[in-house]
Amino acid sequence: MSVNRAQxxxxxxxxxxxxxxxxxxxxxxxxGVLLELLQETKQVDGRGMExxxxxxxxxxxxxxxxxxxxxxxxxxxYPDKGFDFVVLSQTLQATRNPKVVxxxxxxxxxxxxxxxxxxxxxxxxxxxxIKGRMPVTKDxxxxxxxxPNIHFCxxxxxxxxxxxxxxxxEKATALDANxxxxxxxxxxxxxxxxxxxxxFLLRR
Amino acid sequence: MAAQRAARTNDExxxxxxxxxxxxxxxxxxxxxxxxxxxxQIAYQTYGSLNDARSxxxxxxxxxxxxxxxxxxxxxxxxxxxxxxxxxxxxxxxTNRFFVICSNVIGGCLGSTGPASTxxxxxxxxxxxxxxxxxxxxxxxxxxxxxxxxxxxxxxVLGGSMGGMQVLEWAASYxxxxxxxxxxxxxxxxxxxxxxxHEVGRQAVMADPDWHGGKYLEFGKRPEKGLxxxxxxxxxxxxxxxxxxxxxxxxxxxxxxxTFGFDADFQIESYLRHQGMTFVDRFDANSYxxxxxxxxxxxxxADHGGRLADAFAGTKTRFCLVSFTSxxxxxxxxxxSIVHALNAxxxxxxxxxxxxxRGHDAFLxxxxxxxxxxxxxxxxxxxxxxxxx
Numbered sequence: 001m002s003v004n005r006a007q008x009x010x011x012x013x014x015x016x017x018x019x020x021x022x023x024x025x026x027x028x029x030x031x032g033v034l035l036e037l038l039q040e041t042k043q044v045d046g047r048g049m050e051x052x053x054x055x056x057x058x059x060x061x062x063x064x065x066x067x068x069x070x071x072x073x074x075x076x077x078y079p080d081k082g083f084d085f086v087v088l089s090q091t092l093q094a095t096r097n098p099k100v101v102x103x104x105x106x107x108x109x110x111x112x113x114x115x116x117x118x119x120x121x122x123x124x125x126x127x128x129x130i131k132g133r134m135p136v137t138k139d140x141x142x143x144x145x146x147x148p149n150i151h152f153c154x155x156x157x158x159x160x161x162x163x164x165x166x167x168x169x170e171k172a173t174a175l176d177a178n179x180x181x182x183x184x185x186x187x188x189x190x191x192x193x194x195x196x197x198x199x200f201l202l203r204r
Numbered sequence: 205m206a207a208q209r210a211a212r213t214n215d216e217x218x219x220x221x222x223x224x225x226x227x228x229x230x231x232x233x234x235x236x237x238x239x240x241x242x243x244x245q246i247a248y249q250t251y252g253s254l255n256d257a258r259s260x261x262x263x264x265x266x267x268x269x270x271x272x273x274x275x276x277x278x279x280x281x282x283x284x285x286x287x288x289x290x291x292x293x294x295x296x297x298x299t300n301r302f303f304v305i306c307s308n309v310i311g312g313c314l315g316s317t318g319p320a321s322t323x324x325x326x327x328x329x330x331x332x333x334x335x336x337x338x339x340x341x342x343x344x345x346x347x348x349x350x351x352x353x354x355x356x357x358x359x360x361v362l363g364g365s366m367g368g369m370q371v372l373e374w375a376a377s378y379x380x381x382x383x384x385x386x387x388x389x390x391x392x393x394x395x396x397x398x399x400x401x402h403e404v405g406r407q408a409v410m411a412d413p414d415w416h417g418g419k420y421l422e423f424g425k426r427p428e429k430g431l432x433x434x435x436x437x438x439x440x441x442x443x444x445x446x447x448x449x450x451x452x453x454x455x456x457x458x459x460x461x462x463t464f465g466f467d468a469d470f471q472i473e474s475y476l477r478h479q480g481m482t483f484v485d486r487f488d489a490n491s492y493x494x495x496x497x498x499x500x501x502x503x504x505x506a507d508h509g510g511r512l513a514d515a516f517a518g519t520k521t522r523f524c525l526v527s528f529t530s531x532x533x534x535x536x537x538x539x540x541s542i543v544h545a546l547n548a549x550x551x552x553x554x555x556x557x558x559x560x561x562r563g564h565d566a567f568l569x570x571x572x573x574x575x576x577x578x579x580x581x582x583x584x585x586x587x588x589x590x591x592x593x
Contacts, residue, residue, distance in 0.1 A: 060554045061576035063584025067555035077544040
């Protein structure tokens with residue numbers, strides 16, 4: 001389980017949004033690092049869904065309750081409001097149909113927590129504007145032809161989608177390149193320019 | 205040697221070499237077929253010891269041709285227990301820590317009441333006079349055995365294939381008595397293809413003149429040819445094309461060239477014949493008919509109004525399902541549909557698919573990833589159950 005610093009901060013932000021003893025579904029649970037953190041620090045009743053079989057087998061071997069599944073297909077099988085929180089951490093941009101996935105998250109959980117890399121960050125804009133190249137950064141290390149990330153969005157795009165789905169943003173946090181939270185008083189355009197990561201707490 | 209083993213198998217039906225629990229007229233077994241089975245008996249093995257809280261019991265459910273001798277030498281074949289790689293002192297299912305119970309299923313032939321057992325009403329073997337047995341009947345009998353031990357709630361029920369069907373039935377019928385459930389390489393219903401293979405096996409047994417309409421024991425015979433063919437056909441379904449190719453390819457058996465005859469020229473033929481021959485010594489042909497039928501009849505969703513999720517409504521049991529990539533008898537999709545039903549029921553469920561070319565039988569073999577999953581699942585459930593390491 002290697003986690004870089006920006007990811008670590010993202011995990012901490014997500015963890016801080018979840019009260020103790022909640023029922024949590026982590027969609028795209030990877031090797032289980034968030035689930036483990038939530039179980040240790042918040043004693044949650046945690047479940048996971050992960051696309052990669054290797055990730056699932058590792059999670060189960062470590063005693064986590066995880067199934068192999070595809071966010072685009074398998075969320076449909078969960079009942080309405082079966083969880084207090086459904087978390088989609090750094091996965092939205094890799095789904096085939098982010099709108100449907102987000103809609104499902106809001107159906108399954110009383111709250112949804114979504115974190116994603118902000119494609120409106122100035123480095124990304126800079127790369128396209130000046131270099132004329134698709135951005136490859138520390139957090140987005142893939143080339144355009146081999147990236148699993150097929151649906152990038154900016155913070156403002158995401159806010160629009162939430163409105164379209166009738167979701168209320170209860171809380172939003174943007175993290176800068178150093179993983180520092182950007183001050184709450186800043187306007188959206190500032191977050192959209194300087195936020196490298198965003199974490200949203202939503203309900204409907 | 206073979207005849208001795210066969211005689212031993214006949215003896216085990218009424219007088220097993222394992223402990224046996226007898227139920228008299230006051231405690232009949234209610235069968236799904238509508239009849240009462242009485243008197244009847246359950247042959248079982250236990251390993252380890254039950255703790256004071258009676259909270260450390262694990263029930264192991266055996267597959268079609270398995271038996272209660274899960275972790276001790278088999279009394280008929282002398283071979284190690286069928287899941288000794290997994291269960292024993294210091295093993296993944298540690299008998300120093302858990303009280304492990306395994307019983308021969310009703311309809312079986314190693315001591316629990318089945319078609320080879322003596323019918324008290326006639327003094328002769330039941331043969332086909334035994335009512336049809338279902339998976340639920342087997343589980344109902346196991347529950348009576350668990351009652352006998354004074355165990356209210358099993359820590360874990362696990363098993364593969366037909367054993368996995370029993371695990372699912374346990375979780376559906378007695379959700380409050382199962383803390384965690386581990387159904388492996390199984391399905392919530394038997395598929396059409398699986399029923400088809402079973403029917404081939406049964407017809408092979410019945411076509412053997414030594415079957416005598418099911419009364420062969422009265423004639424001092426055993427339909428060995430038919431049962432061997434049934435086993436050969438079934439055995440193919442437990443393996444995979446890739447594994448057969450890897451192990452045997454088109455290799456010839458102890459010869460340089462084809463003989464232009466019907467001898468076992470190929471290693472695979474010789475292997476299958478051996479599998480068939482050794483099976484008939486240790487298994488009763490009528491038992492094979494009854495147990496394959498029990499699997500065919502299994503359809504957990506149908507028992508719950510057609511919706512599998514309803515079989516698990518409100519369950520608090522923790523589940524872990526395991527499938528194998530090359531298992532074409534119970535392919536991953538069968539497990540996945542159970543997972544979806546458990547998700548819909550809001551159950552706690554883990555699901556691993558293990559990459560192997562060893563087919564359905566992989567669950568009986570030394571598969572490190574299988575053991576890692578079982579180990580992780582049992583360890584975390586044990587913590588939740590308050591069972592210290």
